Amino acid sequence: xxxxxxxxxxxxxxxxxxxxxxxxxxxxxxxxxxxxxxxxxxxxxxxxxxxxxxxxxxxxxxxxxxxxxxxxxxxxxxxxxxxxxxxxxxxxxxxxxxxxxxxxxxxxxxxxxxxxxxxxxxxxxxxxxxxxxxxxxxxxxxxxxxxxxxxxxxxxxxxxxxxxxxxxxxxxxxxxxxxxxxxxxxxxxxxxxxxxxxxxxxxxxxxxxxxxxxxxxxxxxxxxxxxxxxxxxxxxxxxxxxxxxxxxxxxxxxxxxxxxxxxxxxxxxxxxxxxxxxxxxxxxxxxxx
Ligand code: FAD
Numbered sequence: 001x002x003x004x005x006x007x008x009x010x011x012x013x014x015x016x017x018x019x020x021x022x023x024x025x026x027x028x029x030x031x032x033x034x035x036x037x038x039x040x041x042x043x044x045x046x047x048x049x050x051x052x053x054x055x056x057x058x059x060x061x062x063x064x065x066x067x068x069x070x071x072x073x074x075x076x077x078x079x080x081x082x083x084x085x086x087x088x089x090x091x092x093x094x095x096x097x098x099x100x101x102x103x104x105x106x107x108x109x110x111x112x113x114x115x116x117x118x119x120x121x122x123x124x125x126x127x128x129x130x131x132x133x134x135x136x137x138x139x140x141x142x143x144x145x146x147x148x149x150x151x152x153x154x155x156x157x158x159x160x161x162x163x164x165x166x167x168x169x170x171x172x173x174x175x176x177x178x179x180x181x182x183x184x185x186x187x188x189x190x191x192x193x194x195x196x197x198x199x200x201x202x203x204x205x206x207x208x209x210x211x212x213x214x215x216x217x218x219x220x221x222x223x224x225x226x227x228x229x230x231x232x233x234x235x236x237x238x239x240x241x242x243x244x245x246x247x248x249x250x251x252x253x254x255x256x257x258x259x260x261x262x263x264x265x266x267x268x269x270x271x272x273x274x275x276x277x278x279x280x281x282x283x284x285x286x287x288x289x
Contacts, residue, residue, distance in 0.1 A: 001074055002139040003103055003172040006043050007199045012257075013043040013264035014280070014287045015174075015201060018271050020047065020059035030063055031070075036273020038071045040280045043264070046076035046105055046141075046174070058095060065099035076141055077101050080109025081121035089120075089127065093135045105141045105174065106131055106165075110219075125164045132169035142170035144200060146178045146187040150221035159194050166198050173198055174266045177205040177216070179249075180225045181256050201264035202257050206275055207246035210236040247275065251282040258286045 006013055016037055021029045037045060045067050049060045064075035079092055096104065108124040111117055121127050128140050142165040145158060152158040162173070173196075178184055184202055191200060207213045210232040217224055224232070228249060235242035254265050265287075269276045 001102070003044075003076075003141060004139065006074065007172070007263065011199070011261075011263050012287060013199075013201070014040075014267070015044045015046065015264060016040075016042045016267045016269045016276060017046045017048065017174075017203075018063070018269055020050070020063055027059065027062070030066075030271075033269075033271045033273055034067060034071050037269065037276055038067075038073050040276060042073065044074040044076055044103070045071075046078060046266075049078040049080050049107075049109075061092075061095045061099050061101060064101050068100065074103065075101065076103040076105050078105045078107060079127070080107045081124065081127035082109040082111060082117045083115050084121060085118050086120045086130070088118075089130060090134065093131070093138075096135065096138060102137065103139050103141065104131065105143065106170065107143055123161070125161065125168045128165055128168040128170050139172075140170050141172040141174060142166075143176065144173040144187075144191070145176045145221070146184045146202075147176070147222055149176075155190070159190050159196075162191065163194050163196050166196055171198050173200045175200060175203040176220055176222060177203045177268060178222055179228050179253070180223065181253055181260070183223075184257070184262075185260065199263035201266040202262050203266045203268060204250050204253055204257075204279075205268035205270070206243075206250035206279055207232070208243050208270070208272070208275065209239070210242065243275075247278050250279055254279065254283050255286065258283065 018033060021027055047060050047063045050057045060077050064077040067073050067075040106124055106127045124142055128142060131138055131140055144162050148155050148158045188200060231245045231249060235245055257265060267276055267279060
């Protein structure tokens with residue numbers, strides 16, 4: 001099913017993100033994660049693509065095929081381009097076709113100091129244009145940044161490049177994680193002023209460790225509001241209390257986003273189905289079903 005059709009059924013939609021098991025972990029590990037997640041009946045599950053952009057890495061497509069065929073749930077396969085040639089992307093398209101994957105989150109990917117970028121694709125919009133031309137059957141999603149992407153020249157340019165992604169063929173956006181809903185609302189207003197019409201899902205990550213989230217925000221440019229900072233400082237040495245407080249924080253964010261008419265909630269599950277269930281159980285009556 002195309003992403004457009006998912007939103008035609010009504011909003012807010014509820015989706016989740018997982019990542020492939022680490023290199024030396026058994027792929028079967030992902031089955032127990034998926035077993036736990038599909039019971040929550042997400043509108044789709046997306047699966048990330050290795051940050052190094054190794055074109056030989058087929059685990060994302062393999063997992064998306066399982067999500068669709070074994071777990072009967074719609075999937076989105078992430079795909080990055082900064083370390084790929086056109087031939088690499090052609091091979092990815094062949095793999096999508098062989099696995100009957102119809103939805104792709106087209107990304108630039110983070111630049112990696114150890115892997116010099118290839119020349120064929122500099123930005124996600126170039127990948128989107130290429131996919132649209134070579135594989136028109138694929139429905140394309142893209143990333144967006146409520147607090148602006150860290151490499152951006154300015155807030156305005158970041159929004160205009162987001163619009164470019166839509167003009168090239170992106171039909172749906174998923175946001176970077178954020179912890180202050182006011183940042184998302186201000187961003188959403190700017191996207192509407194810029195004429196971006198595609199639905200934008202809000203990316204929500206329930207925090208489970210102070211160290212982990214501080215590392216994450218330093219990479220992705222998200223900020224930590226005082227309210228969350230107080231929780232992290234107070235409970236950093238009490239993992240159970242930290243998890244309880246941060247789950248309540250994520251639930252509060254989601255409740256407010258849904259009350260404000262958000263298109264969808266995209267939960268960064270970090271492959272923790274028990275955490276996704278706690279969040280889902282608290283908001284399930286607010287989600288369209
Ligand atoms: P782009 O849209 O290309 O933007 C990158 C930067 O370039 C921005 O600052 C933008 O303003 C600027 N820009 C865009 N076009 C132009 C232009 N024409 N001229 C000048 N500047 C321009 N990474 C992974 O490796 N694997 C994943 O699976 C993955 N999944 C993600 C899922 C989501 C929902 C999000 C939000 C991010 C994900 N990332 C993933 C991280 C992502 O790859 C990084 O944030 C990356 O740095 C930017 O990717 P992008 O597709 O947003 O890039």
